Amino acid sequence: MLFTCKRLNEECTKRDLSAIGSDEPPVPVPGAIQISASVGIRGKNLPADTTTIQDALNRIRVDQGGANPRLVIDGKCGTKTQKAIQMFQLKHFGWKGADGLVEPFKQTIGKMNALLSTNPFAAKGSVSSSPSSSAVVLPDLTESFRRAMLFVLAAQTNLLAASTVLEDQGPETGLSTFGREFKIRELNKHFAIDKFSNKRQMFRLILRVYDRMRQVFERPGGLWGPATFHPDELNDKNLAYTNFGGFFRSGQFRFHKGKRIRLDTIFISAPFLTLPNDDQRALVHIHELAHFVGQPEFIDDHAYNFQAGGAKMKALSPQLRVLNAESYSNFAWGASHPGSDPPI
Numbered sequence: 001m002l003f004t005c006k007r008l009n010e011e012c013t014k015r016d017l018s019a020i021g022s023d024e025p026p027v028p029v030p031g032a033i034q035i036s037a038s039v040g041i042r043g044k045n046l047p048a049d050t051t052t053i054q055d056a057l058n059r060i061r062v063d064q065g066g067a068n069p070r071l072v073i074d075g076k077c078g079t080k081t082q083k084a085i086q087m088f089q090l091k092h093f094g095w096k097g098a099d100g101l102v103e104p105f106k107q108t109i110g111k112m113n114a115l116l117s118t119n120p121f122a123a124k125g126s127v128s129s130s131p132s133s134s135a136v137v138l139p140d141l142t143e144s145f146r147r148a149m150l151f152v153l154a155a156q157t158n159l160l161a162a163s164t165v166l167e168d169q170g171p172e173t174g175l176s177t178f179g180r181e182f183k184i185r186e187l188n189k190h191f192a193i194d195k196f197s198n199k200r201q202m203f204r205l206i207l208r209v210y211d212r213m214r215q216v217f218e219r220p221g222g223l224w225g226p227a228t229f230h231p232d233e234l235n236d237k238n239l240a241y242t243n244f245g246g247f248f249r250s251g252q253f254r255f256h257k258g259k260r261i262r263l264d265t266i267f268i269s270a271p272f273l274t275l276p277n278d279d280q281r282a283l284v285h286i287h288e289l290a291h292f293v294g295q296p297e298f299i300d301d302h303a304y305n306f307q308a309g310g311a312k313m314k315a316l317s318p319q320l321r322v323l324n325a326e327s328y329s330n331f332a333w334g335a336s337h338p339g340s341d342p343p344i
Contacts, residue, residue, distance in 0.1 A: 033113060034104070034251075039077055040085045041100035047075035051260065053102050056112050057084050064115050065091035073260055088112075141229070141268070144281035148289075149217045151282055151332040155210045158335035159203070162187045166203055186338070190331040192318040202322055205297065209328060212247055212293035213286065228292075229285075232269040233259050239275070240288045242266040245295040266292055280344040283329040290325035299325050305342060 037044035039053045054073050060066030065088040071081055082100050085108070089098040092111050102108045165180040187193045187203075196202045216228050232241075234256070242265065243249065249263040266288045275281050290299045302324045303312040313326065321327045333342040 038103045040102050041082050043101050045077040050077045051075040060115050144278040147282035148285040151336045152213045154335040155332040159207050186334040190327050191321050195318045213289045230265045232267045236269040239272045239284050240268050242288050242292045244298050247293040248295050283344050286329040286332050287325045290328040
């Protein structure tokens with residue numbers, strides 16, 4: 001199931017892709033890109049590997065040796081793909097290194113990964129880094145990613161502080177800022193943790209979600225795992241969308257409306273750019289990450305902040321709060337900005 005993030009003041013939508021797709025087996029991609037065999041002139045040119053290289057050349061900026069004109073992503077290593085490989089090599093290695101062949105673990109794919117790692121999104125005003133020519137062009141999102149990571153780290157810190165008093169009973173003792181009520185305030189506000197009989201188990205589930213979010217930011221290939229965040233390829237009307245449990249679906253994809261859609265990716269759509277500040281953008285990142293890392297539990301959208309002035313969020317049962325994506329972005333905000341309401 002592919003999950004799309006909410007629009008502003010509207011409910012989100014879901015799109016079932018389970019019956020749409022390729023019969024090819026998943027291709028494992030632990031880093032930015034990886035191929036199993038050579039691609040290019042006199043290469044083995046396996047369709048999955050060729051598709052990976054075509055996609056990479058389209059995502060690399062033209063001034064860094066990316067394909068110009070852009071390649072059709074068809075898995076066929078024809079003369080245009082071979083020429084694009086050779087031009088990329090010529091740009092970086094000169095004629096001696098321009099043999100037109102990309103091989104696993106060698107300098108050409110290494111250079112591609114280095115460029116993809118430092119440029120997860122196309123620069124503002126440049127050609128989109130997406131393989132789809134109709135994909136949205138995104139500005140530099142470094143600041144919103146940085147804030148999202150800081151909010152996640154704040155959530156983890158808050159949880160670790162709450163862990164020390166989770167099962168405490170009896171009246172408060174000592175200074176209020178060191179007491180149980182203070183340490184567990186955000187956890188109760190957003191997840192109603194004290195209403196669980198198995199609160200330690202629920203606490204570990206929540207902490208695991210934030211731990212996985214942090215891992216996304218620290219994935220190989222750059223600070224923010226550029227293979228994780230990508231411009232929208234479906235001209236979607238929502239802010240962003242992703243797949244349930246995409247964190248565990250590395251390299252898997254399906255074809256939808258003639259486009260190769262990765263399942264291990266969070267896609268950022270054009271309406272996202274209407275958000276007025278990086279705090280709001282960061283909260284959307286965290287909201288989508290909650291869907292993305294939830295496994296085996298499905299973290300869904302049971303309520304949003306805008307519904308009935310927040311009343312629907314407050315009316316959620318403790319069980320649904322723990323399985324609600326907005327709860328995770330709200331908690332991360334509260335841990336970073338105690339006492340204030342999230343701006344989205």
